[in-house]
Amino acid sequence: xxxxxxxxLPSIAIAVAxxxxxxxxxxxxxxxxxxxxxxxxxxxxxxxYTRFQAIQDFINAPSDIARLRLENSALREENAELxxxxxxxxxxxxxxxxxxxxxxxxxxRPENSYQAAAVIGRDPSPFLQYxxxxxxxxxxxxxxMPVVAQEGLVGRISAVTATASRVQLITDPSSxxxxxxxxxxxxxxxxxxxxxxLSIDLLPQGASLQAGDLxxxxxIGGNYPANILIGQVNTVRQSATAxxxxxxxxxxxxxxxxxxxxIIVNFQxxxxxxxxxxxxxxx
Amino acid sequence: MLLNIVGVGLVTLSGILQVTLxxxxxxxxxxxxxxxxxxxxxxxQEEIEPKxxxxxxxxxxxxxxxxxxxxxxxxxxxxxxxxxVSIRRRVWQIxxxxxxxxxxxxxxxxxxxxxxxxxxxxxxxxxxxxxNFVLIPRIVFNMLLALPAFALISExxxxxxxREILQ
Numbered sequence: 001x002x003x004x005x006x007x008x009l010p011s012i013a014i015a016v017a018x019x020x021x022x023x024x025x026x027x028x029x030x031x032x033x034x035x036x037x038x039x040x041x042x043x044x045x046x047x048x049y050t051r052f053q054a055i056q057d058f059i060n061a062p063s064d065i066a067r068l069r070l071e072n073s074a075l076r077e078e079n080a081e082l083x084x085x086x087x088x089x090x091x092x093x094x095x096x097x098x099x100x101x102x103x104x105x106x107x108x109r110p111e112n113s114y115q116a117a118a119v120i121g122r123d124p125s126p127f128l129q130y131x132x133x134x135x136x137x138x139x140x141x142x143x144x145m146p147v148v149a150q151e152g153l154v155g156r157i158s159a160v161t162a163t164a165s166r167v168q169l170i171t172d173p174s175s176x177x178x179x180x181x182x183x184x185x186x187x188x189x190x191x192x193x194x195x196x197x198l199s200i201d202l203l204p205q206g207a208s209l210q211a212g213d214l215x216x217x218x219x220i221g222g223n224y225p226a227n228i229l230i231g232q233v234n235t236v237r238q239s240a241t242a243x244x245x246x247x248x249x250x251x252x253x254x255x256x257x258x259x260x261x262x263i264i265v266n267f268q269x270x271x272x273x274x275x276x277x278x279x280x281x282x283x
Numbered sequence: 284m285l286l287n288i289v290g291v292g293l294v295t296l297s298g299i300l301q302v303t304l305x306x307x308x309x310x311x312x313x314x315x316x317x318x319x320x321x322x323x324x325x326x327x328q329e330e331i332e333p334k335x336x337x338x339x340x341x342x343x344x345x346x347x348x349x350x351x352x353x354x355x356x357x358x359x360x361x362x363x364x365x366x367x368v369s370i371r372r373r374v375w376q377i378x379x380x381x382x383x384x385x386x387x388x389x390x391x392x393x394x395x396x397x398x399x400x401x402x403x404x405x406x407x408x409x410x411x412x413x414x415n416f417v418l419i420p421r422i423v424f425n426m427l428l429a430l431p432a433f434a435l436i437s438e439x440x441x442x443x444x445x446r447e448i449l450q
Contacts, residue, residue, distance in 0.1 A: 121303050126417045130349075159350070
């Protein structure tokens, strides 16, 4: 009889060892041993991988650079386009704000009819304070019509062509506006100057004026509608020997930055010329 | 002929810039007189034949936008044109001093005639304010810009000059 238990012994031993190793591995007892084997392996693998990657980058670099440059130029172009869009949108926002402010002004005075106009130029003479606007007789603009901005009074139309008009600002040295000062309700005459500063003359000596008092068009004389804001009293000059007080005025309108104005088209200025001529003709 | 057309075009352009751009850039209350600067720079170019009537053209362009009567501006800039041409004829070469003298005299002439007209038409004139805030700053501003304007006009002129003149 042949007995072969001894020949199966290695197989059984291998199986037992395998099962034992599996059990040890499952139990986590082999981790230090596995790590000590795998770590050098990973190091070697990483070394080869990085070298190979470097070589691959070196070989493919020209095409990548060209692609990156293309992408870069495309992104720059897109960036420039977006920047220009931002600027255009900012301009639109400021225009909308300006127009809505003008609309608010117009809504606050529903009795008046308005025509909006853009400022397109200024008088070339440094001694005069006039602006040119892009509305003329074709748009119903007539000489003498008052011009306002969202903050307050700007001036009046002094000359008209078919498509443009010239506006005499209230800061012009020859401009005169009848004004009323609130809360004292004192009347005076506002005049401009070469420097663009505003001052009020013919204020009664007894009137008590203070800095910060409001200055409004009084409507006297018929050149401007009443109750349009002009500015605030800045300083008051009083002299015991003078007949009247004078006051300097801080205008509410920034005349250096006028862009869009409103013309009051339903206001009829009074022409006192014939009356003055009649008076002078009377002996 | 071509230079005359270029001259008229440039004086028109300087007139438009005078109304639109110059009032935004001021020294105190005084903007630069771009038309005057062009007239001085153009008429003092050695290679270019001076034309006094370019002054009339400048006055006409400004007269369309100004509240001053057209004839005042025609007179002002026409006289400036004549002044520069006469300076050019009396001076052999064009040194910097001549350029500055022409700018100074031209500015003074233009502003004096304007002031004289305003005074005659009973406009309120505060001479101290005018001297401090307009006249002196404007003279300084124009003289500061005279040299760059001369160089710029010289370069523009070269673009249109015949090649044989440049050589």
